Amino acid sequence: GAVVSQHPSRVICKSGTSVKIECRSLDFQATTMFWYRQFPKKSLMLMATSNEGSKATYEQGVEKDKFLINHASLTLSTLTVTSAHPEDSSFYICSAIASGRGQRSYGYTFGSGTRLTVV
């Protein structure tokens, strides 16, 4: 149990366009999802915490207007990179935690990640 599906796994886009990344919890409801960015040979940097039905909470230094997060249902959160630039190229990973049971049952389940390349 506790599977998170992240799509797409790889995307290449032109500079100035927008890209949407989806994160779905397949067999559990996730009231909270996290979005991370990982730079080469670095740990994961938390970008924002997404709560179903409310606005996301962004970490300091993360541009809210650039990284739009929507968590419209208990099984889906999306991250949209708007007006992408080459410096936005990175590995983006989502994580979800099961509502109710929380981390004691499942821990934090991660998606397989999205490799974004902006050319």
Place this chain on the structure above:
Amino acid sequence: AQSVTQLDSHVSVSEGTPVLLRCNYSSSYSPSLFWYVQHPNKGLQLLLKYTSAATLVKGINGFEAEFKKSETSFHLTKPSAHMSDAAEYFCVVSDSNPGGSYIPTFGRGTSLIVHP
């Protein structure tokens, strides 16, 4: 406040020899602790977790970790390394008290290199 320190950025072992990846943490409440593994260009996979039950936790692929409160440590071990164990390993801490932060905090990661 919570933090986690992975003491080694790289660990190099020979195939068939023991593995030790070190992790120390600090937490204001009773922590939950996790180890994740990440293979190149892949997402993170949960190896094991400690959530205030048995202090010796067994995970997948022969890994285990021992929670030592007196030493604030949660080191990851495996008796015999396999080539397929070569990957990045992350130690993660999260306060489990409802009044504390439940956002997981990641260590910087340890690269495990396995030589034939």
